[in-house]
Structures are given as C-alpha cells and as structure tokens.
Amino acid sequence: MYDADVIVIGSGGGGAVIAKELGEKGLKVLVLEAGPFYGNKKWQNPNSERGGEWSSSYNDLDVDLYKKTYNSYENNMNDVVSGAFRFGPADRRRDPWHRVMKQKGDIWQVSGVGGTTQHYWSQSPRAFPSAVDGIWPISYRELIPYYEKAEATLPVQFSPTTPKEELFYYGAKKAGWTLIPTLNVDTPGYRPNPNAILRANEHLMDPNYSMEQLSHMEGCTLRGHCVNGCTTGPTMDKIAKRGTLVSYIPLALKTGNVSIRPNSFTIKILTEHDPKEGLRATGVQFRDTWTGEIGELKARTVVMAAGCIESPRLWLNSALPYNAWVGRGLTNHYFDWVGGVFDEKDLMSIMGMPAVYPYVGHTSGARVDIPGIGIFQVSCLSPGLMSFLTYGFSGAGFDAFNPPEPGEPWDMRGRVVGPELKELMMNYSRTMTMLLLTDDEVQFSNRVEVDPLLKDENGPIPIIHYKPSPKTLQRRDQLARYACETLQAAGAKKIIRSDLPTGFLLHLESTMRMGFVVDTNCEAYQVGRLFIADNSVHFNGIGGPNPTLTTQALATRTAEKLAGKYFDQPAEIVK
Amino acid sequence: MHPAKSYALSASPHTIATFRALVEAIVPNTPELAPFGAEQTIGASELGVQDYMIWELDHTLALFFGMELTNFPLSAPTAGMLNSGAVQLVASGHAQHVPNESLWETSPYSAIAPPDRIRVLAMLEELIVDLGALPPPYRDDGGFVKFIVDYLVRGTMFGHYSEWSAYGTTRLDTPTERRLEHFPIGWRQAGYPGVSLGYRALMGFPLTIVRKGGESTIV
Numbered sequence: 123m124y125d126a127d128v129i130v131i132g133s134g135g136g137g138a139v140i141a142k143e144l145g146e147k148g149l150k151v152l153v154l155e156a157g158p159f160y161g162n163k164k165w166q167n168p169n170s171e172r173g174g175e176w177s178s179s180y181n182d183l184d185v186d187l188y189k190k191t192y193n194s195y196e197n198n199m200n201d202v203v204s205g206a207f208r209f210g211p212a213d214r215r216r217d218p219w220h221r222v223m224k225q226k227g228d229i230w231q232v233s234g235v236g237g238t239t240q241h242y243w244s245q246s247p248r249a250f251p252s253a254v255d256g257i258w259p260i261s262y263r264e265l266i267p268y269y270e271k272a273e274a275t276l277p278v279q280f281s282p283t284t285p286k287e288e289l290f291y292y293g294a295k296k297a298g299w300t301l302i303p304t305l306n307v308d309t310p311g312y313r314p315n316p317n318a319i320l321r322a323n324e325h326l327m328d329p330n331y332s333m334e335q336l337s338h339m340e341g342c343t344l345r346g347h348c349v350n351g352c353t354t355g356p357t358m359d360k361i362a363k364r365g366t367l368v369s370y371i372p373l374a375l376k377t378g379n380v381s382i383r384p385n386s387f388t389i390k391i392l393t394e395h396d397p398k399e400g401l402r403a404t405g406v407q408f409r410d411t412w413t414g415e416i417g418e419l420k421a422r423t424v425v426m427a428a429g430c431i432e433s434p435r436l437w438l439n440s441a442l443p444y445n446a447w448v449g450r451g452l453t454n455h456y457f458d459w460v461g462g463v464f465d466e467k468d469l470m471s472i473m474g475m476p477a478v479y480p481y482v483g484h485t486s487g488a489r490v491d492i493p494g495i496g497i498f499q500v501s502c503l504s505p506g507l508m509s510f511l512t513y514g515f516s517g518a519g520f521d522a523f524n525p526p527e528p529g530e531p532w533d534m535r536g537r538v539v540g541p542e543l544k545e546l547m548m549n550y551s552r553t554m555t556m557l558l559l560t561d562d563e564v565q566f567s568n569r570v571e572v573d574p575l576l577k578d579e580n581g582p583i584p585i586i587h588y589k590p591s592p593k594t595l596q597r598r599d600q601l602a603r604y605a606c607e608t609l610q611a612a613g614a615k616k617i618i619r620s621d622l623p624t625g626f627l628l629h630l631e632s633t634m635r636m637g638f639v640v641d642t643n644c645e646a647y648q649v650g651r652l653f654i655a656d657n658s659v660h661f662n663g664i665g666g667p668n669p670t671l672t673t674q675a676l677a678t679r680t681a682e683k684l685a686g687k688y689f690d691q692p693a694e695i696v697k
Numbered sequence: 698m699h700p701a702k703s704y705a706l707s708a709s710p711h712t713i714a715t716f717r718a719l720v721e722a723i724v725p726n727t728p729e730l731a732p733f734g735a736e737q738t739i740g741a742s743e744l745g746v747q748d749y750m751i752w753e754l755d756h757t758l759a760l761f762f763g764m765e766l767t768n769f770p771l772s773a774p775t776a777g778m779l780n781s782g783a784v785q786l787v788a789s790g791h792a793q794h795v796p797n798e799s800l801w802e803t804s805p806y807s808a809i810a811p812p813d814r815i816r817v818l819a820m821l822e823e824l825i826v827d828l829g830a831l832p833p834p835y836r837d838d839g840g841f842v843k844f845i846v847d848y849l850v851r852g853t854m855f856g857h858y859s860e861w862s863a864y865g866t867t868r869l870d871t872p873t874e875r876r877l878e879h880f881p882i883g884w885r886q887a888g889y890p891g892v893s894l895g896y897r898a899l900m901g902f903p904l905t906i907v908r909k910g911g912e913s914t915i916v
Contacts, residue, residue: 169873194892195877197859203753204872214872217759217768224840226822226847274908280915283900291903303904303915314903322899333894343895354895481889482896505887506859510851514723520819522812537850539723539815541730544740547858548733550887577761623847 126152127689129406129421131388131436134237135670136656136677137427138366138374139272143681145377147691152381152419153374154408156428157233158212159384160240160367161188161358168384169206169214172412178381180372183358188368192351196504199350200241207232207241207351211411212385221431222573222585226517227625229586231429235384236367238429239670243348243485243501244318244363246278246671248305250493253561253665259637262306268675269305275373276318276364278671284344284483286554287314288473289464290500291488293612297604299490307667310492315499317484318364318671319348320355348485349503370674385411387580391424391440393649401443402650409580423688427655427677430630431584434570434658437634439581443648447638449570453663455496455629456590456598457622458558460532460605461512462614463549472613477551480508486557490608494561495597496666498605501557505550511620512555513538513546518621531606532619546618554614556605559629560598562663563591570633588624629669634658643683644676651688655680708751708772711804715776716747718807722814723853736885741857744882745868749856750849752869769834775845777832779806782817785826791816822846858883 127149130137141153159165163184164174168191191206193199199206203218209231210218221229232238248269251262272278281287294312302311323341325331336343336354342362343354352363359372374380390407405420426433434449442448466476480502489499503511518524518536526535538546546553568589572582590598602619609617634640636659639647644659646652655677657669664672685691724741731738741747755770762769783805786792794810801808806817820826824839835842855861861868865878884891906913 167873170871195860197855197861198872198875201753201855201859201861201872203757206872217756220758220760223844224838226843228848270911270913273906273913274911277908279906280902280904282902284896284898285900288900301903305906305913305915316906321902326895326899327897329897337894344898345893345895347892350892479896479898481893482898504859505884505889506855506857506861509858509887510854514851514854515847519822520815522815523819539850540725540811541727543724543854544727544730544737544886547887548730548737550889578759579761579766583760625844 124421125419126150126421128152128423128425128684129154129419130425130427131406132237132427132429132432132656133235133366133371133382134427134429134656135239135366136673137425138236138370139674139677140425140427140655140681141380142370142374142377143678144685145374145379147681147685147689148379149685149689150379152421153383154386154388154406155235155382155384156387156411157235157384159235159382160191161185163187165384168212172385176381176383178375180375183372183375185355185358188358189353192353194347194350194353196350196506200507202228202230209233213412219578219580220583222576222583223625224587225625226623227627229431229627231431235371235382236365239365240367241349241351242365242670244365245315245486245499245668246273246276246318247307247316247667249667249672250307250491250665252308252493253662258661259642265672265675268678269671271678272671272674276369278316278318279321280314281317281319281484281487282322282344283314284487285473285475285477285479286483286500286502287488289469289478289554289612290608292472293608294490296611297608302491307491307493310490312488312490314488315484315486317487318369319484320362320364342484344483346481346483346485349507386417387411388428388436389439389580391436391442391652392418392420393442399650401648403652414579423651423653423684425653425655425684429656430633430658431570431586433654433656434633435572435584438572445639445648447635449633450566451564451632451635451638452568452570452588453562453564453631454588454627455559455562455663455666456594456624457560457626457628458598458602459511459555459620459622460558460602460609461553461555461618462609462612463546463616464552464554464613465615466552468613469552478502478554480551480553480555490604492601492604493665496558496560496601498556498558498601498608500554502555505547508550508555509547512553512618513543513620515623515626516621517623531603531610532617534616534618535621538618554609558598558601558605559666559668560594560601561666563593564632564662565589565591586625586627588627590624629663631657631660631663631669636661643687644680645683653680653684712751712773712776713747714800714804714807715779716750716772717742718804718814719779719849720746720750720853720857722811723850724857725811736882739882739886741853744857744862746853746856746862748869749861750852753852774832774835775849776804778821778835778842779817780804781831782806782821782826783809785830786813786817786820818846818850858887860884
C-alpha cells in the first residue's frame with residue numbers, strides 16, 4: 123500500500139539532510155526534486171534530455187559529468203532566466219518558473235538536486251544565541267548537538283586568509299573590532315567565516331604540484347568560484363564546497379535506502395481522515411517536468427523541504443486546513459552591499475600586493491558579527507555579478523540624481539551608470555565588496571501567498587511581498603555605517619553603498635514558523651505525519667547569520683523526532 | 698515553445714533601437730578611456746547587449762493561458778514602456794537635452810540623450826508617469842514597472858560584464874548550445890583573469906576547528 127516510509131519534497135539545504143538522516147536509520151525514503159540532477163549517469167544531458175527517472179545508487183554519481191555542467195562561467199551558471207542555476211525546469215530551452223513580485227528585487231533560488239546550496243557561498247554559522255533563547259519555542263542549547271553533527275558531516279571549517287580577508291581584517295581591527303574565536307557568538311567581533319568548504323589543499327603552495335593536479339585532489343584551491351559552481355575535487359563526494367549535492371546526497375545514496383527522482387514537481391499533498399489520528403498526510407501528487415505526466419506516491423510520512431516559497435505554496439494549493447500563519451512572517455535579512463575602491467600604493471603598503479584580488483579565495487571568507495544588529499562579511503564575485511550588485515541593483519535610485527549628504531560614510535549611494543560605471547569597473551581588481559545581513563524583525567504582513575488568477579503548469583503561482591519594519595531599517599542603516607567605517611579604516615578611497623532593494627531575496631526564512639504552523643518537532647499542527655525541513659520553520663531570521671546550517675541542524679533533529687514518533691526509533695544524539 | 702534564435706531576431710527595429718539606446722546609456726562607449734587600453738572604450742551596444750536583454754525578456758515569463766502553458770515575450774512591451782516614458786519626459790519639459798528628431802519616429806527613447814534615458818528610468822521607477830499610458834502588462838501596474846526597470850539596469854550590467862558576448866555567433870542559441878569564441882571583453886575591461894583552477898594565495902588560517910570524539914574545539 124505504501125511506496126515508502128517517507129517522501130521528502132525537495133533536495134536542497136534541508137531535504138538532502140533529512141533524507142540522509144532517515145536513510146541511515148533504515149527508513150525507506152523517496153525524494154522528489156523539481157529541478158535537474160547534475161553529475162549523475164542517469165542524466166547524461168540533464169538540461170536537454172529527459173534521461174532516467176530515479177537514482178538510488180552512489181555509483182550513479184559521476185564527477186566528470188558534474189564538472190562538465192559546472193563550468194564556472196558566470197553567465198552560463200548564474201543567469202536567473204536561463205542559467206544552469208535558476209529556479210526553473212531542467213530543460214533550459216524553457217522559461218523559468220515565475221513568481222509575482224510587485225517590487226524591486228529578485229529571488230535567488232535554484233532548483234535541482236542540492237537546491238540553492240549549488241551556488242550558495244557555504245557560510246555555515248550558528249544562529250546568534252540571543253535570537254533563539256527565550257524567543258524560539260526551543261532553546262539554543264537544544265540545537266547545539268545537532269549543530270555539532272551537521273558541522274562534522276559537511277564539514278564546516280574556518281576560512282583561510284587570502285588577500286581580501288587580509289585587507290578585511292586590517293580594516294576591522296583598525297575600526298575597533300576584536301577577534302571572537304567561537305562558534306557561539308554572544309559578543310560582537312570579527313572572525314573567519316565558518317564555511318562548509320574543505321580545508322585548503324596542503325600542497326597548494328607547492329609548485330611541484332600543478333594546478334591541474336591540485337584541481338583533482340581533495341581540498342580547496344581558492345579558485346573563487348563558490349557562487350559559480352565549485353569543481354575542485356577527485357570525486358563528487360569530495361568536492362571542496364559542500365553544497366548538499368556533494369555532501370548529504372552522496373551520503374544519502376550510500377545508505378541504500380534513499381531514491382531520488384529529479385524533474386518532478388510536487389503539486390499536491392494527499393491526506394486522509396484517520397479515526398484516531400485525525401487529518402494526516404498519506405502521500406503526494408507530482409508532475410514530471412519533461413512529460414507533464416502526473417504521478418502519485420504514498421508513504422507513511424511526508425516531509426516538505428521545498429523552501430520558504432514553495433512549501434507554503436504547496437500547502438495552499440493542496441487546500442490543507444486554514445492557518446493564518448501559513449506563508450506569513452517572511453524574513454530575509456534585508457541585505458545591503460557596500461564596496462570600497464583602493465589605491466594601488468595603499469594596498470602595497472598594507473599587504474605588499476597591488477590588488478585586492480576579489481576573484482581569489484572563498485567567495486566570502488571573513489565577517490564581523492554584531493548580535494542585535496547583524497553581520498557584514500567580505501564577499502567578492504566575478505565581474506558580471508559584482509558589477510550589478512555593486513552598481514546596478516538598488517532601492518535608492520540613481521546616485522547621480524540623489525547624491526549622499528555630506529558627512530555620510532559613503533561617497534555614492536544607489537546605482538552608478540554611464541562613464542562613471544566604466545571607470546569604477548576598471549578598478550574591479552582593487553575593489554573589496556561586502557554583503558550585509560540584517561537582524562530582520564518578523565512581520566505578519568511579509569508573506570508568500572498564491573495568485574488568485576495566474577497559474578503555471580504546477581498550479582497557482584506564488585506572490586511574494588516583503589517590506590522591512592522600522593526596526594529592521596534602523597539596524598540595517600547602522601550596519602551599513604559599521605561596514606563603511608571598516609572600509610574607511612582599511613583606506614578605501616571611494617566607498618559605494620548600493621542600498622539593495624527590499625525584494626532581493628536570498629535568505630528567505632520563517633514562512634511556516636515553529637510554534638505557529640509546525641510544533642517543536644517540526645510536524646504540522648493541523649496535518650499529522652506532515653513535517654517540514656527547510657528554512658520556513660525558523661521562528662525568526664536567527665539574528666542575521668546565514669540560515670542554512672540552522673536548517674540542517676533542525677532537519678537532523680526532525681529526522682530523529684519523526685523516526686521516534688512514527689517508526690519507534692530511539693534518538694541518537696540527545697541522551 | 699519557440700526556437701530562441703529566430704525569436705530574438707524577430708524583434709522589431711523599434712524594439713532593437715530602444716534596447717540599444719538603453720544599454721548605451723548604462724554602459725556607454727567611452728573614448729576618453731582609450732589611454733587605459735583600446736578595449737576600455739567599448740560599450741554595451743558594441744557587444745550586442747541589446748540582444749541579450751531582448752532574449753532574456755522574451756524567455757522569462759510563461760503562464761497558463763486557457764489550457765496551455767504560454768510564453769509571454771516582454772521585450773516589445775518593455776520597449777513600449779521606455780518609449781512612452783521618453784514621450785512623457787519630453788512632454789513634461791524635464792528633458793535636459795533636445796531630442797534627436799530624426800530618431801523620434803523609430804524610438805523616442807533612442808532620440809533622447811543618454812542622461813535623459815536614465816532620467817526616464819528614474820521617473821518610471823518612482824512612478825512619476827501616467828501609468829495608464831504604458832502598454833500592457835505594465836499599464837496601471839506600478840509594482841511590475843518598478844521590478845522591471847530595476848532589472849533593466851542590472852541585466853544590462855550582467856550582460857556586459859559577464860562572458861555572454863563572447864559566445865559570439867552562438868550567443869542567442871539555447872544556452873546549452875553556446876560556445877565561447879574569445880576571451881570576454883567585459884572581463885578584460887575589469888581585469889578579471891577568467892575561470893581558473895586555483896590560486897596559490899594561501900596566507901594562513903586564523904582559526905581552526907578541531908573535532909575529536911563528537912566534540913569540537915577551536916585553536
């Protein structure tokens with residue numbers, strides 16, 4: 123009667139984790155993924171042919187195929203309309219899946235096995251304890267053993283120093299921040315990023331090893347392509363940057379209990395009324411993105427891990443019971459982005475080098491954490507991505523029409539175009555940029571809902587609305603000042619605050635909040651046997667830290683709770 | 698489903714002229730930068746970034762229409778929006794430069810000076826326009842206007858400073874069929890060395906996590 127013990131919807135930052143954890147407990151798991159499966163023998167041409175249906179074996183993974191797709195070219199990989207990393211069907215001749223946004227911005231989500239972790243920069247900090255304790259329905263202490271397990275599995279390690287981190291530390295120290303050598307951040311300070319990236323190859327600096335050799339060995343080669351697709355490593359499961367496609371997915375397949383079906387968009391949660399349990403999930407309906415055929419699968423439990431937009435959309439499109447908080451409370455760290463252009467002679471005197479080399483090292487390798495405010499992290503990208511994030515993407519309009527007031531810590535604010543843009547871009551290699559993540563306050567009015575009229579092949583499409591609260595705005599402005607002070611202290615000659623638009627959505631969280639939509643086990647209050655294992659269950663924006671590790675810790679915990687409740691499995695971690 | 702190439706090439710001369718004017722205003726030809734190298738003068742329109750924008754806008758929106766998934770090409774209405782904005786700017790008396798009358802009929806947006814083209818973008822995104830005069834789907838939909846105007850700027854920059862133009866004769870093919878034909882000009886302008894296997898740039902590890910027996914310490 124059942125096809126599996128558990129169906130997991132989505133194979134990104136959370137879904138891959140819970141699939142692996144449940145598979146290791148001996149449960150039979152089916153994973154449905156809407157996008158392609160890159161680096162798998164069953165899909166030789168994943169973007170142009172349907173290929174196979176299921177993959178159930180570690181031996182299906184193929185690093186050569188993976189490296190062929192992940193070619194690191196920024197437009198090919200990260201074009202939001204047609205890139206290998208986009209939210210859309212595997213067939214790149216087709217349009218992406220549309221979301222309605224009536225505001226400036228963009229949603230950086232990626233479909234496919236590994237989800238958005240395919241291009242995430244792999245920052246894996248824990249939540250700020252002060253954003254959890256006394257606020258979430260569970261304590262920070264309760265999360266720690268699961269953080270430890272996810273950190274060891276990925277694994278997470280502190281970033282190495284390359285020129286841009288050296289310059290960042292120089293500025294941060296001069297601006298008065300001190301080193302905080304910890305994973306549990308209670309006080310402000312700077313530190314290398316805890317990143318899910320294998321430690322730099324120990325032979326990297328040895329000229330007896332060619333770069334070609336090093337690229338096929340274990341360990342990061344500082345090639346700067348975290349965002350455009352990491353390819354350093356001998357096998358899929360030893361790729362340096364630990365998106366779930368190369369970390370949890372290989373481990374899930376190794377259990378022998380997990381099967382993954384890409385190109386399968388889940389369109390409905392199936393339920394039944396049980397005399398004892400009440401309303402409960404029994405399976406799913408999904409649509410094959412190549413053939414359009416609708417399939418059905420049944421399982422004893424269902425886990426939604428489709429992300430902060432698609433999980434509430436699926437709830438609403440499945441006509442599950444009304445809950446005022448479904449899709450509500452969206453947080454997004456209301457980002458900002460600042461850049462500093464340096465003179466060659468200053469860089470020579472600070473580092474003995476003429477440039478910042480923004481294309482070298484981890485995409486983001488160091489940060490200043492400020493509990494209660496947020497984080498700024500040095501983050502440098504290839505020129506196409508850097509140009510638009512720094513000069514082309516703003517909620518503040520064009521700098522030329524609204525120049526900053528005298529005395530502000532930035533020389534430019536908003537978009538810069540025309541001849542001035544070209545001059546600035548000539549200085550790309552001497553420009554250090556930073557991403558700012560704000561401690562974002564939960565607002566009921568920030569939401570994901572479904573359009574009453576517009577549909578795509580998968581049903582009514584999502585509408586997203588996000589407007590930061592006054593408190594969030596205030597924190598973000600403070601954060602921009604801190605970040606620009608660090609750039610000033612480091613000696614930047616020109617400082618740009620892009621003032622990103624409110625609708626630039628990267629760290630979506632808290633649209634199916636614990637305590638409102640799901641209980642502390644992450645099981646839906648109103649639908650038994652339906653669990654959630656993505657960013658949407660976060661109670662808030664965790665204070666500003668990058669959210670993936672917290673989702674992975676929670677997914678690890680939810681696997682225990684699910685197995686304990688429905689499959690009589692004792693918990694491993696918590697004694 | 699339409700084949701990408703023929704579709705992009707089927708754009709009307711008005712649409713092409715409008716997008717050329719857009720990308721020229723954002724990433725212009727800059728003869729004054731010649732002392733820094735001949736490649737520094739090259740602007741987005743010489744790299745064909747107008748075709749990129751048209752292709753992107755025509756391949757971004759698919760919705761159910763009746764019983765079928767239907768592609769809604771957005772380049773022509775977007776050009777219409779920019780042209781309507783140009784007409785409204787000139788009519789309002791806020792244009793800073795006299796429009797080029799010989800181009801007005803093909804595309805009012807291309808007839809106004811580059812700084813005025815940016816002024817039109819600002820006016821549109823601030824909704825200081827008669828939204829009822831814009832073509833659908835932008836008519837009376839300020840939210841969508843804001844979204845797309847912002848996209849026009851960053852999309853142009855991504856088209857210019859990424860490797861897109863270097864796909865040369867294959868640049869309008871389906872993405873999986875595109876082949877690099879030379880080193881991208883935008884990357885050369887930025888001083889980016891291109892895709893690399895790695896850099897011998899390790900300068901140390903300030904902190905290290907050491908894991909033993911399920912516990913971690915930081916050294």
